[in-house]
Amino acid sequence: MANVKQHKRQVWLQSLVLGSLFCQPLLHAELPLIRLNTIFPPGSQIGTTAEVTIEGADLDDADSLLFSNPAIKSEPKIKSGSTNREPNKFVVTIPSNTAAGICDVRVAGRFGISNPRAFAISESPEINEKEPNDSFEEAMPLEQMRIVNGVANPAAYDYFKVGCTKGQRILARCEFSEIDSRLEPVLFAFDPNKNELAHSNRLLDFVAPETGDYYIQLHDLTFRGGPAFFYRLQVGSFPYIDYVIPDFAKASQTSTHKILGRNLTGSTKSTTIATDGKQLEETSVEITFPENKFEFASSIPFKPASAVLEGFDWIYRGTNGSGPPQFLQFSETPSPEPVVATNITLPCEIASWFSPTQPNSFSFSAKKGAVYWIEIFSDRLNLPSDPFLVVQRVKKSDKGELEYSDIQEIYDADQNLGGPTFKTSTRDPIWRFEVKEDADYRLLVRDLFNEGKGRKSYPFHLSIRNESPDFELVVIPSVPPNPNKDAKTSPVWSSFLRKEDKIALDVFAFRRDGFNGEINLYFEGLPTGVTMAPSSIPAGASRERFILISGGELSPFSSSIQLIGKAKIGDKEIVHHSRAGAQLWPVDDYTKEPVATRLARDFAIATTAKETAPITLDLAEDKTVETSLAAKVQVPIKITRRGEFNNPVKFTLQTDPPKDFEADGKATNATAEIDLAQLKLPVGTHTLHLHAQTSGKYRRVTPDEIKGVEQEIKTANESVQAAEKEIAELNEAKKKPDAKAEEIESKIKAAQAKKESGANLVKELNQKIQPADVTFTVYCKPITLKIAPSPIELALSSPAMSMKRSSKAEIPIKITRLYGYKDPVEISLLVPDSVKGLSAQKVTIPADQTEAKLVLETSTDVPLNEQKFNVQALAKLNGHDLKTEQPFTLTVAAN
């Protein structure tokens, strides 16, 4: 087993060198884009310098690591005795004043800046797993408190051996989802006689019954494994926090909080039993909440819906070490209500526990006309609960008994803006309570996952607040669509611009408390030469796509940038920094495999000056396209082709339904035809996105670089030949009678390794200069389409006139023809049926003409008062009747 495992490890290391694509689903080959699958070890101790190895895709010239915690520095690892760097290896320095927690790291290289990957910063010494450790006999010795960074291999176990003292409460904590691993661990603890002591899927907790070596066994739930199944395991009597109650308080204030956990310094035994059945300890601490700077960089891998949270990471420190970071939320009220409160005064915030056996009940009075937003925070705090609310009206019956009638059941907020690949929904309920009458009310709170005797109990945070509209934003790089429209792939993506390029970003607006207004957007730190279109999320919209556009002059750039949203809410201008989202692993079929996403700790883009986009799409006329309902408009598209990209271009206009059209190979222009007779677009201004897919031959190096690569190939070939020669000589030497066989064998092995390494390099370099087939997506600047109700404008020479009974009068009509409309227009007077004695024959303004007269006739019995009518112009377009009206006032006087 050990040999098999070692072999697997070698294969993995080779793939690192080659820049493996194996973690990406079998997609079409897009243009290269750097992606970071793993960084190992996935963390390091504060105050140390560690060597890390990265693995991913398109890692060409990957020369820097960028951490969301700017204190962390890194540089490429240089081969010993050489000035050359070791591919994909870096030396990371964590200054001693760095705060513990989890940050994001990205790698930057020739093909952009990668997706983020979590990187842990610890206060404990660390070590890497040593193979083989697949059995009790091979268990890797591990000191208490030391963190081991390991990788689970497929269909195998990892064993560790830790010395423990009788009576110690030993915890074995495994970090996996916190650091983006695909591992779902199953952990076992065994005593020195290899008897099972404890099992868990996250935290082992046992009291050592005797002094001796204890064993920890770890494997993936379904025995998957490989580089993506990394973990960090710590064993010892360190503190662990289960809950902080309340887990929120007002910013910039100091408040007292109850800490429930294990191995807590100076604690007492709690009556609370943890969800794993262990008795917890409790203690109280004073926590000073910092100022709310609306920055979001928690160590917790929050789901996208948690973007609305505002808070900070807090770390418990005991005499025996520190606990994992806890996220504490900023509250809106000065101090939380007592946990046991059942009679409450609105508005308020409550920290409590779900009661499995009966609903938590909160009674309050409310006045007619008041508006409150009722919201639970639990699922978004990563708790495995499903909060459910019922608002009831309380009345007293004639007999004086309380009677309850339901006003509203509130299940999940369930607003999924991102579809199956970036779910933004939450199980937390949110509801607007508009009080209809002065009365007593009751709020029932339940956890639908944990109802009934013996079920687990989790804390929740209930907020009942006055309506305070607001918003939060999340931005993610848009993933190019798969040319196979039936495919359910979801690759990991990042934002990288070549010259003359366009890429797409998706921005999600989490609107709070009914805020529905427009949100203006801009980037801080956007590199020179890059612009964005459009620049706002329209009123009412919760998701918008933006195109980043690069010009012909670009400087290399790889850094985090900040998207800012600005909106006017009431009379205030509210500004928010956008959060970022990230997909963690590529998925072949999202109907069968979950797409793991989380909030990222920053958002980054990269630009390159080395390459120009193979194809650039532009609107031939960079202006708003104006037209009317039912019209057909043609929008000319300019195609700029470079290199060997002369294949047909397949366009998709992102309408509902999407419209596909195609430009021939070598064509330099195309036309997007928009048929408003088919589309259900209302009057107003719309942003229509357009992208296209095409294929061609792509080289990973520029023509200028080819010669250099060829030289590298030559050198590599020479090293292969030298190694071959050395092997031949060594084989000859081995035949000599006095040959030291073992020594020679060792040299032969080393020479073979050199040969193999050189051959691999030759292969890799050859791949660089050989053109490869790619099918890729290009974006165009969105089309801004302004739709009018009609292709004509109607004007009356006067909006009012007077006439007598039994008379005739003319209303001069003038129309303005728009968007090239030439057809006849029918003019009529819209007289309500209730008005008798007034008529006007329809008149038609002939094609290409603009004027007509509408003749009004009154009878003898027409009412003698002011009448208000509409004059209507009817234009027929593509089979649709488009009507325009103008008001007209007629005063009828007696003869």
Next chain:
Amino acid sequence: MLLKNHILPLACSALTALAAADSAKIESLQIDVPGHSGSLQFHGKDMRDQILVTAKNSNGSLEDVTHKAKFDIFPSGIVEIKDGLITPLQNGEATITASISDGTHTELKATVADFEKSTPINFANQIVPIFTKAGCNAGGCHGKSSGQNGFKLSLLGFEPGEDYEYLVQDARGRRLFPAAPERSLLLLKATATLPHGGGKKLDPNSDDYRLLVRWISQGMPFGKESDPKVESIEVFPKERIMKLGGEQQLAVLAHYTDGHVEDVTRGALYEPNDKNMARADALGNVTTFEQPGDVAVMIRYQAKVAVFRATLPLGAPVDRLPPAKSFVDELVFKKLKALGLPPSEICDDSTFIRRSALDIAGRLPTPEETKQFLADSDSAKRDKWIDHLLQSPDYAEFFANKWSSLLRNKRTDSAQSHGTFAFYNWIRDSFYDNKPYDQFVREIITASGDMSENPPVAWYRQVSNPNTQLEDSAQLFLGLRLQCAQCHHHPFEKWSQNDYYSLAAIFSRVGKKPGSQPGEDIVFHKRGMASAQNKKTKKDLKPAALGVSFASLKAEDDPRDAYADWMASKDNPFFAKSLVNRYWKHFFNRGLVDPEDDMRETNPPTNPELLNALAKHFIESDFDLKDLIRIICASSTYQLSAIPNEHNKVDKQHFSRYYPKRLTAEVLYDAVNNLLKSRSQFDGLPAGIRAIELPDNSYNANSYFLTVFGRPDSSSSCECERSQDASLAQSLHLLNSKEIQDKLTSDSGRAAEVAKSPRPIEEELAAVYSIAFSRSPTPEEISSAKSYLDKKIASADPAKTKPEAAKRQAYEDIIWALLNTKEFLFNH
């Protein structure tokens, strides 16, 4: 309670007497007509009554002589008796004298009054039972849901209203012809006057035929809504100690809602639960065969059932009994004594260690364990060994394997592995932690949330709708098969469709929504008042558990909690019994009630007192599963030898010996690997993982071994899905399959290892025998093996086969032979 209070005292006294029954003399006769006391009084011409003549022997035993007795009636013409059935002929009074060949006789007075009166016919009470008795409305005939050849009846006549419609109104009434009733299609077909696929079902001279004619001639009355309905039926006698090869006439009375009673012996159906022990004819006469034990005869009339229980003692002397270690032994031995069924001896240590390891931990003992155990002189070593096994992960894994299948932890798509692994681990950990059984069941029944966080939610993936949820939960946790009651009244039980749908209502508020993994729905309780509609009556029913109403449930309450509370209540009549019976079967290869998940009044336990005592003990232990296993396995009963003595070979239900059973597919697979020193390789799992640790059914597809030896596919909650039968395919697989041959001849296998060993042959054989059988080879076995080895080596052609290779081949042959012995393949 009925069984406990009535049958056992009777059995104990009478069985003892019956030991010498054959030599007893008849002292007196007694003539009984159930439903009548003193004399027999007929009112009207339609009454019929079954007569029972019982002989009382000198030793106190009772013997039915109804069909041996001669009946003299004076004056004649008032009544007549045929096959024990008395029929009135005219008004008057007569004396019936019953006598047997030795002259013993007894008398009964019979009076017939109002003979001219005929009772109005009620379709449900009088006509429908004719169809049931004749088999017309059986599931294989017109009673199936689609009917037969265009004519449909409700199954077993459970829906008289529908039957009336089918007969009288359907097909424009062409089946019945009131103007000439005998020409009715119904009768012409039933008497086979016209061609009838079902053959002749009615004799034109029978009472039933005449009744049908009369009913048709009266214009096919349905009866009035106020007419009495059958409330219950009663059989006489209820139990009887019978001789092997004896007979007993039964009489069946129907009690009606208006209080009156009618003899329905001829209208009732009779079905023994063990056809190897007894048969019952259409007249209600039960004949026993030569197998001692208990047999029950189910009597069914309309929707009601009753049971006649017969005990058939062997009557052998039971003068040596192993020590009774607990109530288990006391009650088993009590029964054996009563039956005259002497138990086998206590098995030897080798047999015990192997048997218990296989039954508790699903594995063979290691040679080291065997050696240590055999050398141990501690008198409590067996108890300690049981504890050792129960504390091991092997126990948890073996029982997780059993329960994983019953809980339908099935993978039908590769994406489901996440849930199946999580559920398996949860089951395994539950057993390892010895989670109380009621809590284990509660966590499954009331599972809510996401599978990742709460794995028992996975139960709801395969058991996906309220009907299967109620059916599986009832079968698995209550031992009740309720499936039939979905469409009609349960044919063997009292459960109605209302019972069924009230139980379904418990699951009516189970909500589902997409979970974190595709294909793993979240389960939650949808707030609201639970109810389910009776498919037939369209009536909405509130949740109730088999007659126990959950009336106080509010919209907030999850009825599943009330269901779990009801199950776990100490007076639940099903929950604990079902589990102890299931586990009893696990260890003894036969349940006290068998099949173990078909517990009903009409399928009574063979030792009700023991079943009750086990259930009581289980409840008092707070549903402690390890304790239950401990008390079963520590009993002398469990430790009896499988080798029968001269008397108990025929015993199949009273546990007078251990009933050998073939190893289950997974256990056998692991045992084979163990013996052959080979490692399993299942896709995606660590090499060498044991088959009993497989989390779900998906590995069956790639393992012919597991499939052919009957590993279940987790498609149902029935233990019967696991096959422990033997088949030719199994034998062939073990004898000559490539899989076994490869393992046998592997360079790293047992044969290669043994052949290479420098140790003496005796030691190597002892090691192999220890693995396979947990015992040492006998001198004959050693001699035989040595002789084979010598012969094989000597006969090998040195030019083709080296002596070392010949030796290895010889060991391969020897181990192959051991592998194919019953001693290896069976737990015994």
